[in-house]
Amino acid sequence: MKHAVMRKLLLLICFIAAGLLAGCSGHKSYVVLLPVDGKVSGEVVVSNARGSQVLNQSWQATEISGTGMAPAKPVVQDKTAVQDMVGSALIAMPPPPVHFILYFETNRAKLTRESRRMLPEILKAVKERHPAELSVVGHTDTVGSPKSNYQLGLLRANTVTAQLSLLGAKPALVEIDSHGESNLLIKTPDNTPELRNRRIEVTIR
Amino acid sequence: MRSLFFMVCILLVVASAAQSETDCQPIGIVKVASGGANILREGRRVAAQPGKQLFQGDVLTTGADGKLGVILRDDTMLSLGPSSETCLEQFAFKPAEKKLGMILRFARGTISYLSGKIAKLAPGSVRLETPVATLGVRGTYFAVRVEP
Numbered sequence: 001m002k003h004a005v006m007r008k009l010l011l012l013i014c015f016i017a018a019g020l021l022a023g024c025s026g027h028k029s030y031v032v033l034l035p036v037d038g039k040v041s042g043e044v045v046v047s048n049a050r051g052s053q054v055l056n057q058s059w060q061a062t063e064i065s066g067t068g069m070a071p072a073k074p075v076v077q078d079k080t081a082v083q084d085m086v087g088s089a090l091i092a093m094p095p096p097p098v099h100f101i102l103y104f105e106t107n108r109a110k111l112t113r114e115s116r117r118m119l120p121e122i123l124k125a126v127k128e129r130h131p132a133e134l135s136v137v138g139h140t141d142t143v144g145s146p147k148s149n150y151q152l153g154l155l156r157a158n159t160v161t162a163q164l165s166l167l168g169a170k171p172a173l174v175e176i177d178s179h180g181e182s183n184l185l186i187k188t189p190d191n192t193p194e195l196r197n198r199r200i201e202v203t204i205r
Numbered sequence: 206m207r208s209l210f211f212m213v214c215i216l217l218v219v220a221s222a223a224q225s226e227t228d229c230q231p232i233g234i235v236k237v238a239s240g241g242a243n244i245l246r247e248g249r250r251v252a253a254q255p256g257k258q259l260f261q262g263d264v265l266t267t268g269a270d271g272k273l274g275v276i277l278r279d280d281t282m283l284s285l286g287p288s289s290e291t292c293l294e295q296f297a298f299k300p301a302e303k304k305l306g307m308i309l310r311f312a313r314g315t316i317s318y319l320s321g322k323i324a325k326l327a328p329g330s331v332r333l334e335t336p337v338a339t340l341g342v343r344g345t346y347f348a349v350r351v352e353p
Contacts, residue, residue: 027336030350034317042320042344048337055347064337071338086348088286089315092272094236096319097280131256133234135278172256173234175278179301205234205276 032061100202109159131172141197153178233259233277241268281321289314306330317348
């Protein structure tokens with residue numbers, strides 16, 4: 001009689017120990033690949049010490065049932081199932097950032113006429129995304145020294161930021177930087193005038 | 206000799222000041238916040254309102270009725286549903302100096318992630334962790350759910 005109780009107890013302890021070792025005790029996780037503009041957005045490799053699975057189709061998902069468990073074979077789900085699992089996060093996604101590229105006259109911080117015409121559109125984007133972060137990165141072509149081009153890039157970024165502010169842009173945050181001639185849009189040899197490299201890249205987040 | 210030592214000291218001080226300056230640079234901005242949405246920063250809790258700056262090491266958290274959406278400086282977008290937590294453990298985005306890297310920890314709840322420029326320029330430098338798996342990315346837009 002006593003032995004039977006002991007044996008049951010031992011069995012119970014074994015079960016608990018096995019459960020702990022297998023570690024299905026928590027952090028059950030789910031990962032799903034989502035489309036961007038109706039197209040596959042890329043690839044996610046879900047891996048841990050027990051195994052690895054690749055998600056490379058839209059709405060494809062894998063589950064890991066707990067610590068120490070391998071990711072399960074991926075399954076393509078319907079949108080409703082995905083919505084049930086992660087919809088509460090998806091609705092909190094902010095509108096995506098917008099980008100503009102503006103071009104300059106040679107060796108100056110003066111915008112080309114076409115680029116100047118884009119300022120109202122940038123202004124509108126800053127207003128729509130209020131409170132927005134405005135990021136302006138200045139670039140130059142390869143005419144002149146890297147050092148003076150860094151300064152020219154900075155001058156270009158600062159000048160346009162000031163112009164936007166005069167037009168009434170009130171971004172919550174401003175980030176200004178210069179890459180000088182180190183980040184060419186069109187690869188050229190040194191000392192080559194190139195309109196498409198004389199630019200600022202504006203991002204509104 | 207003594208002046209040389211002095212010079213080296215000054216250089217070290219300037220270098221460390223420059224270092225801490227880069228660490229203090231903002232890495233993103235809060236765009237969407239409602240219900241209970243907070244940033245845990247150096248042991249303090251800051252309300253996450255739209256327009257609030259984010260820094261390396263910040264932990265984003267939401268309460269039972271909260272949601273939170275942010276954009277990082279490389280255009281990475283993150284959103285958290287209710288009762289969620291994500292740590293912005295490391296973030297470096299200086300393409301001109303080839304300094305790129307990001308470590309995010311999705312600790313609990315529902316989180317969606319849309320990759321930005323770091324993942325495009327140096328996919329290997331992006332590390333995304335959940336408590337039970339590592340997520341390697343090429344692209345991409347995905348969502349996770351981590352139960353407690």
